[in-house]
Amino acid sequence: MNAALLIDFGSTFTKVCSVDLDSEMILGTAQAPTTVRTDISIGLKEAFSILKETTGIETYTARLACSSAAGGLSVMASGVVESLTLKAARMAALGAGAKVTRGFHHYLTNSDLKIIEAEPPDIFLLAGGTDGGNSEIIIHNAGKLAGLKRAFPIVVAGNRAAADEVQTLLESAGWEVHVCPNIMPELDRLDIDPVNEIIRSIFLSRITHAKGIDKAGEFIDGVLMPTPYAVLSAAVLLADGTEEESGAGGLMVIDAGGATTDVHSVYDGYEVSDDVILHGIREPRIKRTVEGDMGVRYNASTIVETTGKESGGGLSGSGKNGFFQGMDAREIGELLLEIGGHPEILFGDSKKEFDRALCKAAVHTAVKRHCGTYEKHYTPHGARYLQQGKDFTGLGTIIGTGGPLVNDSNPAETLSACLFDGREPDSLRPRKPEIMIDKKYILYAMGLLASIDAGKALRIMKKEIIKISQEQPDGNNR
């Protein structure tokens, strides 16, 4: 048999997925706790032996891994204006599969430097200024970073006119510097790919080693990418297909998790009519956002608190039509305490509704933040709309993944909380997409497999990622 083993060294679990490359079938999946603190190969071997019980397979022709263990890939970014170069820098880092632990704009201050020194990132992305634009800020910020005692690679992707000076400043102070083309060469044009690539290559060359992930070396052929990047690659492949085979078209992947809720989209979102005027930076077709305050376990109380405010109290909160409607505040408070003490808790049937409400609120908020907005202005010649960000109202497909959605008895109902809602007409969320679920949690695995055989990965996704419709009564989707 010609089989591939695909591995995700996650923050909590090491997941493995076995694929028969000839029949293009998933043979089995398994997981065991990640053991990065001792030796990451221990957890891998355990997951592997569980998998072997069901598949019986000992040898694999390819063994590929991705990783978000040991804190994942953390990036701090700085830019000049928050809504311009800092936003672009954030998008580039997120698109490379990193998490952005801090973003700074304008001049770095001494208290910013203390923060950076206290929780140093894996990589610092130094941006700012269009080509020929502001150069003082990036030069100032480079000078500040140069004086720090903690070392990490710095990616420079700012004003071209300042790049030489920034590079010399940092290199002469002994820093590892990677200079990229400007992330925002002109105000209305982003150049994100080079930064994205360099971040991933630093991840491979340095960070997997620094975090002890390469200890699994003898059991695998390589750690190829950060896990979120694997998921994003799978999303791109499923949307766009290969040269021989067409994809599913524009789509969005919603990954609800215990610590964050991530949204990935592969969709243009700028097919605008005459009465729409575009504002703000033009976002990339392939976009990833991470909501670090929307993890259904680690941020449960934040979710309850903030979703009420963000939706103007209409859709969430415990009020009428809210996600937590019908639950009384005391009961919610007790459940939150329970989760706070044991984030790994899985609620029984009686409390499932609360869990589902949390998940709905999280996907609602995460998708709302991912999608663009309209601002309506009346003129004597009818309404005009200012569009900021991508318009997803016409999107064809959304795909749910991640534990809370995959284990939900009615994920379609939960996912529909993220759809367009007439009560929030300015939020350009998908109106009537096909709703699908990554039932076996294979997206990361297909992102990895795509690096050796995109056609097979595409066909397996088409088979395994299944449509679920909202109309089905509860419990029918198991």
Place this chain on the structure above:
Amino acid sequence: MNKTLVLGVIGADVHSVGNKILEYALNLEGFNVVNLGVMVSQQEFIDAAVETAADAILVSSLYGHGELDCKGLREKCEEAGIGNILMYAGGNLVVGKTPFEEVEKRFLDMGFDRVFPPGTLPQTGIDFLRKDLGLANISDGGGSL
């Protein structure tokens, strides 16, 4: 080095024709033009000017609410660290029968450096820009920016 100009029509104003013509004329003249188009907020003007280290902000207003829309722009520039940036306003700033001189004074008081009456040709603006930005006039035989 080319001088950078941030250009846009402020407020909820959708008159786009003059803006396009100005962009074209300024580009021909060799300026580096960052055109924000129509319906541009004060914040967008400022963000663009900071990021591109612009030398001037050119605000147009055609639909009659220019004064309201422009109020506070200079103060916000000061706040954002670009308080000394050259700032022009033009378009249809006059509402009703108010004499232009009165309108001009109000805009100067708001912190604009120059204010242009309705029907101003792009060339008039360009001549003032050359002067205010210390560029040689083409007719003086200078030519390059």
